Amino acid sequence: MQEHITIVEVGPRDGLQNEQQPISTATKLELIQRLAASGLTHIEAGAFVSPKWVPQMADSANVLRALPQDGAVAYPVLVPNEQGLDAALAAGAREIAIFAAASESFSQRNIHASIAESLRRFEPVCARALAEGIKVRGYVSCVVGCPYEGAIAPAQVAQVARALHDMGCYEISLGDTVGVGTPNTVLTMLDAVSLQVPVAQLAGHFHDTYGMAIANVYASLRAGLRTFDASVAGLGGCPYARGASGNVATEDVVYLLHGLGYHTGIDLTRLTDTAQFIAHALGREPASHRPAP
Template identity: 80%
Template sequence: MKQVKIVEVGPRDGLQNEKQPVALATKLELIKRLRDAGLTTIEAGAFVSPKWVPQMADSAEVLKALDLSGPVNYPVLVPNEQGLDAALACGVREIAVFGAASESFSRKNINASIAESLKRFESVMARAASANLRVRGYVSCVVGCPYEGRIAPQQVAMVAKALYDMGCYEISLGDTIGVGTPNTVLEMLDAVSKLVPTERLAGHFHDTYGMAIANIHAALGAGIGTFDSSVAGLGGCPYARGASGNVATEDVVYLLHGLGYETGIDLPQLVATARFISGALGREVGSRVGKALALPE
């Protein structure tokens, strides 16, 4: 049976923009439930400025409560050397660095040009290599930007290749504002795969226009075998007005199982986890599968 890897980003990308404080105990329970449902890669936090992302201020406490030597991988986002210092102090095995394919988005998001952001990562990558850490690269705005509109596929390919050449073992391509459709996603993937091996690429789709599942289906056909998703569809983008959250993990798993792919994930248990975190946040489950399974027979 064909296998597809799911990278669960809910505890980091999903929660980072929540206005209400999320208790440490709630985050740890969420991660435990995701692990018990069969997720083996779970983004656990981000070592970023608590001034800008207060929800991630307790990432060190989260990591200290997890078994970082076990079979589940808990990567963290690291934007600079200060963040790397904090991650190393926690004993992490994998970090992620975050770039953009849009100049405007890069400047508004991290106050640096694309070239400057990539330059910043050089020292982080070198130190990560010496510490034997795996590094995953993210590229945002791979189809469209809230400030620039359409992004040229060749621009995405350039940034992805730069991260790959630095030593990122995988490049996650993010449709940050969810404007992609299968044709634009395939056009982008075609350009990127000419410079980065397809098996080193992952898809990260937001569902603003309801296209995330269609885009994942198209990306599967193009040979992509790893996808990021967020339980209950948690998350959004503070720099993209109106952008909804990541595609819901349970919706992705339903698609993949229906297509005959193996994920190792227990869907009913995952839906129960979506209900747990949605209840903790005081909202309805943001996935179609979660809502459908809640309906009476």
């Protein structure tokens, strides 16, 4: 039997959140529905953040309410604080994600709080969500490098990941936010983090700024990771890092995994069609290497 790898599709949230052009709720819903029809079972549906700072996510409640919350597909949403949790719960969320950075400078620039302050902010969010039967996933950004500090010490990443795990996050997604990682630096980081959090509860989240994302996925597979975040058509990017391109394209990751003999449950042809759909809606070509069918 083929070993299964889980893909967490982040395109509808992480991929679209920094787009400047308006994207209708209908387009977002069609994107999510197409992704689900492709076989993806974990699809980030939105973020309950201030529309002042992230206007593209202002309709997240409407998106979430239109999606079935009792089926085989999970639709997690990003939540920055208790106010965001209240809104997510009101919209019917069954899974949330919280986020911290391994870089002090990035944390200050991104959420205007230190790492320690951000973790304290998330403690009541996590506790309340778990009490409501809501699953909580944790994100750690800048796990290899930071646009302000440069290289990040693996021990710092491990400390933040352990704090999120101790709060009750069932999985910790490790994000190479600016895409500076290489297999060696990623593996060194994973060695440190896996001493604090079991490998089975870690996920890889790689950006492709220097074309290293697929190489980093492969290295992480060899290190035991079995969950990866990816964004259809390679949507996304870090607004705080000049030149940082988007997340690794889901269709490229699936092509790699299928070629290595892993099972994903994803129909690559339907996924590639979906990449073409959202790229066309945005007026550009997919940022992936998978040719159109």
